Amino acid sequence: MKTLLALVCLLAAGVSPLRAQNAGDFGAGVVLGSQTGATAKLWLDGVRALDANLGFNSDLSLSADFLWHSWRVFPQPVEGKIPAYIGLGAQVGGSFHNQDNSLGLRAVAGVAYWLPRNPLEIFLELVPVIHLSDNGGTDVNINIGLRYYF
Numbered sequence: 001m002k003t004l005l006a007l008v009c010l011l012a013a014g015v016s017p018l019r020a021q022n023a024g025d026f027g028a029g030v031v032l033g034s035q036t037g038a039t040a041k042l043w044l045d046g047v048r049a050l051d052a053n054l055g056f057n058s059d060l061s062l063s064a065d066f067l068w069h070s071w072r073v074f075p076q077p078v079e080g081k082i083p084a085y086i087g088l089g090a091q092v093g094g095s096f097h098n099q100d101n102s103l104g105l106r107a108v109a110g111v112a113y114w115l116p117r118n119p120l121e122i123f124l125e126l127v128p129v130i131h132l133s134d135n136g137g138t139d140v141n142i143n144i145g146l147r148y149y150f
Contacts, residue, residue, distance in 0.1 A: 021046050021069075027121060027147035034127070034141030035061055041121075041147055051087075053143075065089030065108050079116035085109075091129055102133040119149035 023045050031039040035055030043049045047069050055061040067087035074082045087108040094101040110125030127141040 025149055027119075027149040029121075029145055029147035031055070031143050031145035033143035033145075034139070035063065035143060039145050039147060041067075049085075051089075055093075059093050061091055061093035063089055063091040063106060065106060067108065074111070081114040082111065083114075084111050102131050102135070104129040104131045104133075104139075121147045121149070123147070 021043055023043060025043040026040070028038070028040045031037060031053055034057075035053045036057055037053060037055040039051065039053045041049055041051040049067045049069065050064065051067055052062070052064045055063075065087040066089060067085045069083040069085040071081065071083050073084035076082060085108070087106075089106045089108065091104040091106050092102065093104075106127055106129050108125055108127050110123055112121050112123040114121055122145070124144050125142070127143065129139045129141060131137050131139070
């Protein structure tokens, strides 16, 4: 995992200036935390985006969220950008060890940092999940990740 993260950072060094947040922009990368795995994000316009995560800890999970971004929550740095975002989504998961599958509703609150002159987004998010399966219950997940925009 560390090798993959280092490779993404090396590929991004010296790349053309950041142009994300436009409709159709697509980023992919890695996420670490409760859903360690792959992440992707598709911008619908300058404020709204869809994201998806495929986690593969001891259980396999897939989540998708509709996100709203604000560029005014935090003072913007001289270089780079710092948006805050919130969102709603769903999560499905299953265990590799038994037939226990789950469905959950998610709320997402996060903050990102866009590196200057590189198409990279670093993000940190807090994700409460309400499980709707037979077992029910709630979780609060914390994820940190990196996306490269193509």
